[in-house]
Amino acid sequence: MDQTYKPSSQSRICITELMIPSYANFKGRIHAGILLSLMDKTAFACSAKHAGSYCVTASVDQVDFFQAIESGELVHLKASVNYVGNTSLVVGVRVEAEDIASGVIKHTNTCYFTMVAQDARGRPLQVPGLLLENTEDVRRFMEAKLRKDMRLHSKIRFEKKVRELDIFAQLDGLRNERCTLAFDPDYLGKKNSDFGGMIL
């Protein structure tokens, strides 16, 4: 059992990258995939610093892009460890874009990476605990724990709903959606029962 505690200030990092034209689409806006790759790299560096070992990305929480980033802007990626489990840790990554000429900085998004520390054989490795140095650290830790619990509950609820899904009984639910059927559901329904209730 690792009894050491490290503050997030020891592993906090900021990576700055210039957005060059090859990162952008025809309108000069940066591809989301480029940003995701930069965020992943930043989360890796931060988590590996805290863990003192290699880390892999287990999951990424919802990513929303509030504003576009343009070619020629500087992107600052600020990362810190928000939460520590046993072998996993949550890294918050804040992305800001700076217009070099005006110095105006816009916050484009923040997201949370769950990283898992691994030993040399690729087995999950316990990470040092987190030393919370101020109320901001406490808030981030509690928020991350809340996010983790809610994610688990919503995953369980979603999986239950999927198990209960009966596409023929619930076709009416599509009435107000922007889709239309290109086949006769009654015909398919009959075909299903012919095949012992198996769907297609």
Ligand SMILES: CC(C)(COP(=O)(O)OP(=O)(O)OC[C@H]1O[C@@H](n2cnc3c(N)ncnc32)[C@H](O)[C@@H]1OP(=O)(O)O)[C@@H](O)C(=O)NCCC(=O)NCCS
């Ligand atoms: C992530 C990974 C290491 C988990 O391995 P595992 O054998 O399932 O490990 P465990 O079940 O022992 O879980 C280890 C920790 O990871 C966490 N974890 C596992 N899957 C997770 C997920 N999808 N999201 C968040 N956390 C996850 C567990 O909660 C546990 O945390 P804790 O030790 O702090 O309690 C494994 O699934 C893996 O190697 N995935 C591929 C990672 C990768 O290649 N990423 C690059 C992108 S392709």
